[in-house]
Amino acid sequence: MTASQHDSSVYEEIQTDERFQELKRRFRAWAFPMTAAFLAWYLLYVVLSAWGRDFMGTKVFGNINVALIFGLLQFVSTFGIAWAYSRFAEKKLDPLADEIRHEVEGKTE
Template sequence: MAEPKHDWAEIARNPRFVELHRKKIVFLYGWWAFSAGCYFLLLLGAGYTPGLFGIEVLGNINVGYLFALAQFVITFGIALHYGRVADRDFDRLTKELIKQIG
Protein backbone atom coordinates (compact mmCIF):
# COMPACT_ATOMS: atom_id res chain seq x y z
CA MET A 1 0.00 0.00 0.00
CA ALA A 2 1.47 3.33 -1.06
CA GLU A 3 1.92 5.99 1.58
CA PRO A 4 0.43 9.40 0.76
CA LYS A 5 3.16 11.90 -0.02
CA HIS A 6 3.04 15.22 1.79
CA ASP A 7 4.97 18.40 1.23
CA TRP A 8 6.48 18.75 4.69
CA ALA A 9 7.94 22.16 3.94
CA GLU A 10 4.46 23.40 3.05
CA ILE A 11 3.02 21.89 6.22
CA ALA A 12 5.74 23.59 8.28
CA ARG A 13 4.68 26.95 6.79
CA ASN A 14 0.99 26.32 7.49
CA PRO A 15 -0.37 28.92 9.98
CA ARG A 16 -2.04 26.20 12.08
CA PHE A 17 1.22 24.26 12.34
CA VAL A 18 3.13 27.43 13.20
CA GLU A 19 0.58 28.23 15.93
CA LEU A 20 0.73 24.66 17.28
CA HIS A 21 4.53 24.68 17.31
CA ARG A 22 4.69 28.10 18.99
CA LYS A 23 2.20 27.09 21.69
CA LYS A 24 4.07 23.87 22.43
CA ILE A 25 7.45 25.61 22.57
CA VAL A 26 6.15 28.32 24.91
CA PHE A 27 4.49 25.74 27.13
CA LEU A 28 7.40 23.32 27.27
CA TYR A 29 10.21 25.84 27.72
CA GLY A 30 8.22 27.84 30.26
CA TRP A 31 7.48 24.88 32.48
CA TRP A 32 10.98 23.47 31.96
CA ALA A 33 12.45 26.77 33.21
CA PHE A 34 10.12 26.75 36.21
CA SER A 35 10.94 23.17 37.20
CA ALA A 36 14.68 23.63 36.61
CA GLY A 37 14.55 26.78 38.74
CA CYS A 38 12.86 24.89 41.57
CA TYR A 39 15.43 22.11 41.30
CA PHE A 40 18.38 24.49 41.46
CA LEU A 41 16.76 26.39 44.34
CA LEU A 42 16.78 23.11 46.25
CA LEU A 43 20.49 22.63 45.61
CA LEU A 44 21.37 26.25 46.36
CA GLY A 45 19.19 26.31 49.45
CA ALA A 46 20.73 23.13 50.82
CA GLY A 47 24.23 24.39 50.11
CA TYR A 48 23.99 28.02 51.16
CA THR A 49 21.16 28.13 53.71
CA PRO A 50 21.45 24.92 55.72
CA GLY A 51 20.00 26.72 58.72
CA LEU A 52 16.78 27.47 56.86
CA PHE A 53 16.57 24.00 55.35
CA GLY A 54 17.27 22.43 58.73
CA ILE A 55 14.27 23.99 60.47
CA GLU A 56 12.10 21.15 61.72
CA VAL A 57 8.48 21.45 60.70
CA LEU A 58 6.95 18.22 61.92
CA GLY A 59 9.04 15.87 64.02
CA ASN A 60 12.18 15.01 62.05
CA ILE A 61 10.74 16.44 58.84
CA ASN A 62 12.45 19.70 58.00
CA VAL A 63 12.10 22.40 55.35
CA GLY A 64 14.70 20.69 53.16
CA TYR A 65 12.76 17.43 53.06
CA LEU A 66 9.53 19.27 52.28
CA PHE A 67 11.22 21.21 49.49
CA ALA A 68 12.64 17.98 48.06
CA LEU A 69 9.24 16.27 48.22
CA ALA A 70 7.73 19.31 46.54
CA GLN A 71 9.80 18.38 43.47
CA PHE A 72 7.61 15.30 43.03
CA VAL A 73 4.43 17.32 43.47
CA ILE A 74 5.66 19.89 40.93
CA THR A 75 6.54 17.15 38.44
CA PHE A 76 3.17 15.42 38.71
CA GLY A 77 1.38 18.78 38.60
CA ILE A 78 3.15 19.77 35.41
CA ALA A 79 2.39 16.37 33.86
CA LEU A 80 -1.32 16.70 34.69
CA HIS A 81 -1.38 20.28 33.42
CA TYR A 82 0.34 19.22 30.18
CA GLY A 83 -2.25 16.49 29.66
CA ARG A 84 -5.08 18.99 30.02
CA VAL A 85 -3.48 21.60 27.78
CA ALA A 86 -2.58 18.99 25.17
CA ASP A 87 -6.14 17.65 25.19
CA ARG A 88 -7.67 21.12 24.96
CA ASP A 89 -5.27 23.00 22.66
CA PHE A 90 -2.63 20.83 21.02
CA ASP A 91 -4.97 18.03 19.96
CA ARG A 92 -7.54 20.49 18.61
CA LEU A 93 -4.92 22.31 16.54
CA THR A 94 -3.52 19.00 15.29
CA LYS A 95 -6.97 17.80 14.19
CA GLU A 96 -7.61 21.10 12.40
CA LEU A 97 -4.24 20.83 10.65
CA ILE A 98 -4.90 17.23 9.58
CA LYS A 99 -8.32 18.22 8.21
CA GLN A 100 -6.79 21.08 6.28
CA ILE A 101 -3.96 19.08 4.70
CA GLY A 102 -5.97 15.84 4.54
Protein backbone atom coordinates in the same frame (compact mmCIF):
# COMPACT_ATOMS: atom_id res chain seq x y z
CA MET B 1 7.36 10.55 -8.10
CA THR B 2 7.92 7.82 -5.50
CA ALA B 3 5.79 7.47 -2.39
CA SER B 4 8.58 8.73 -0.11
CA GLN B 5 9.12 11.79 -2.31
CA HIS B 6 5.39 12.47 -2.25
CA ASP B 7 5.29 12.05 1.56
CA SER B 8 8.22 14.40 2.12
CA SER B 9 6.71 17.09 -0.10
CA VAL B 10 3.42 16.86 1.84
CA TYR B 11 5.23 17.22 5.15
CA GLU B 12 7.32 20.13 3.88
CA GLU B 13 4.11 21.81 2.77
CA ILE B 14 2.41 21.22 6.13
CA GLN B 15 5.44 22.56 7.99
CA THR B 16 5.00 25.93 6.28
CA ASP B 17 1.24 25.95 6.97
CA GLU B 18 0.07 28.74 9.32
CA ARG B 19 -1.84 26.26 11.49
CA PHE B 20 1.29 24.17 12.04
CA GLN B 21 3.25 27.30 12.93
CA GLU B 22 0.47 28.24 15.38
CA LEU B 23 0.65 24.76 16.90
CA LYS B 24 4.39 25.14 17.45
CA ARG B 25 3.89 28.64 18.88
CA ARG B 26 1.26 27.42 21.36
CA PHE B 27 3.49 24.56 22.49
CA ARG B 28 6.52 26.79 22.95
CA ALA B 29 4.50 29.48 24.74
CA TRP B 30 3.58 26.89 27.35
CA ALA B 31 6.62 24.64 27.47
CA PHE B 32 9.43 27.20 27.64
CA PRO B 33 8.08 29.27 30.57
CA MET B 34 7.04 26.14 32.46
CA THR B 35 10.47 24.60 31.91
CA ALA B 36 12.16 27.78 33.12
CA ALA B 37 9.92 27.90 36.20
CA PHE B 38 10.58 24.27 37.07
CA LEU B 39 14.33 24.63 36.58
CA ALA B 40 14.34 27.73 38.80
CA TRP B 41 12.40 25.81 41.46
CA TYR B 42 14.81 22.87 41.21
CA LEU B 43 17.84 25.19 41.31
CA LEU B 44 16.42 26.87 44.44
CA TYR B 45 16.22 23.43 46.06
CA VAL B 46 19.82 22.61 45.11
CA VAL B 47 21.17 26.02 46.19
CA LEU B 48 19.36 25.89 49.53
CA SER B 49 20.60 22.33 50.08
CA ALA B 50 24.19 23.44 49.47
CA TRP B 51 24.29 26.87 51.10
CA GLY B 52 21.19 27.07 53.28
CA ARG B 53 21.81 24.03 55.44
CA ASP B 54 20.51 25.66 58.62
CA PHE B 55 17.26 26.62 56.92
CA MET B 56 16.88 23.23 55.19
CA GLY B 57 17.61 21.46 58.47
CA THR B 58 14.87 23.32 60.32
CA LYS B 59 12.50 20.79 61.90
CA VAL B 60 8.89 21.38 60.94
CA PHE B 61 7.41 18.56 63.03
CA GLY B 62 8.96 15.41 64.40
CA ASN B 63 11.89 14.35 62.24
CA ILE B 64 10.42 16.12 59.20
CA ASN B 65 12.53 19.09 58.13
CA VAL B 66 12.28 21.71 55.40
CA ALA B 67 14.65 19.78 53.10
CA LEU B 68 12.42 16.69 53.14
CA ILE B 69 9.34 18.78 52.43
CA PHE B 70 11.09 20.60 49.55
CA GLY B 71 12.31 17.27 48.17
CA LEU B 72 8.82 15.81 48.22
CA LEU B 73 7.44 18.97 46.65
CA GLN B 74 9.79 18.35 43.70
CA PHE B 75 7.80 15.19 42.97
CA VAL B 76 4.49 16.94 43.52
CA SER B 77 5.43 19.78 41.18
CA THR B 78 6.62 17.32 38.51
CA PHE B 79 3.31 15.47 38.55
CA GLY B 80 1.43 18.77 38.70
CA ILE B 81 3.22 20.06 35.62
CA ALA B 82 2.54 16.80 33.76
CA TRP B 83 -1.15 17.02 34.67
CA ALA B 84 -1.33 20.70 33.68
CA TYR B 85 0.37 19.96 30.37
CA SER B 86 -2.07 17.17 29.56
CA ARG B 87 -4.99 19.52 30.20
CA PHE B 88 -3.34 22.28 28.13
CA ALA B 89 -2.60 19.91 25.26
CA GLU B 90 -6.12 18.50 25.32
CA LYS B 91 -7.65 21.97 25.01
CA LYS B 92 -5.15 23.96 22.94
CA LEU B 93 -2.89 21.57 21.02
CA ASP B 94 -4.78 18.36 20.25
CA PRO B 95 -7.68 19.87 18.28
CA LEU B 96 -5.32 21.73 15.96
CA ALA B 97 -2.93 18.78 15.70
CA ASP B 98 -5.83 16.45 14.84
CA GLU B 99 -7.00 18.85 12.14
CA ILE B 100 -3.53 18.96 10.59
CA ARG B 101 -3.08 15.19 10.93
CA HIS B 102 -6.37 14.47 9.13
CA GLU B 103 -5.33 16.78 6.31
CA VAL B 104 -1.93 15.09 6.00
CA GLU B 105 -3.51 11.63 6.02
CA GLY B 106 -5.82 12.75 3.23
CA LYS B 107 -2.90 13.93 1.09
CA THR B 108 -0.75 10.81 1.65
CA GLU B 109 -3.45 8.28 0.74
